[in-house]
Amino acid sequence: MFSIPLADDAHLFSLEAWHAEEFLAHMDRGREYIGEHIALADVVTDLDTARGFLSDYAQKTAADGGRIYGIRDGGTLVGGVLFRTFDARTGTCEVGCWLEPTSAGRGLVTKACRVLLDWAFHERGMHRAEWYASSANKKSLAVAERLGMTREGVLRQNQPHHGIRQDTEVWAVLAHEWPPAPTA
Structure with missing residues (x-):
């Protein structure tokens, strides 16, 4: 399958149901860090839930309603980015991310999200890309x-997470605000 370089020895790739064991091992390594702000670590708890989560995204991809990609660093799955929603009819999508702490601070998520947004705006003609994050998740907001x-x-206080209602910030970029596609 495809692999897009993000940095030395770091790549973006299509995360599929057959990666369930690797995905679960990744969640187990980063569960506390990843779960601090997002529910993914609570959803993927064993091989069946890992396979189910990735299978749900395979169905979303087939229906053109979402997509999920992994980030490998040194050959190990350490995080990912996704179109949580993708509505080509309205031209609106939502981008999200997660990462293990060992690979944080290298710009991998930002680079991977740029790949997704370039594709959404330049290839698919999307109009708006949204980003939702807890106000406490300073790294995601950055x-x-x-x-x-x-x-x-x-x-305000729209999302319960681990028994506490958190605020969610809404960020977005519009197609005309996104950098133009490079010319060949």
């Missing part, structure tokens, strides 16, 4: 800012 997104507002 990615949105580095991507040139605009903070549009805060959904």
Whole structure:
């Protein structure tokens, strides 16, 4: 399958159901860090839930409603990015991410999200890409800012996470705000 270089020995690739064991091992390594702000670590807890989560994204991909990609660093799955939603009819998608702490701070998520957004805007003609993150998740908010997104507002105490209601920030970038595709 395809593999897009992000940095020395770091690549973006299509994460599929047959990667379930590797995906679960990755979740087990990063569960506490990943789960601090997002529910993914609570959803993927064993091989069946890992396979089910990835299978759900395979169905979303087939229906053109979402996609999921892994980030390998030194050959090990350490994180990922996704189109949590992808609505070609309305031209709106939502991008998300997660990463193990061992690979944080290298710009891998930002680079991977740029690949997704380039594709969404330049290949698929999307109009708007959204980013939702807990107000407490400063690293995720920094990615949105580095991507040139605009903070549009805060959904106050809209999302319970680990028994605490958290605020969710909404960020977005529009097609005309995204850098043009490089010319050949």
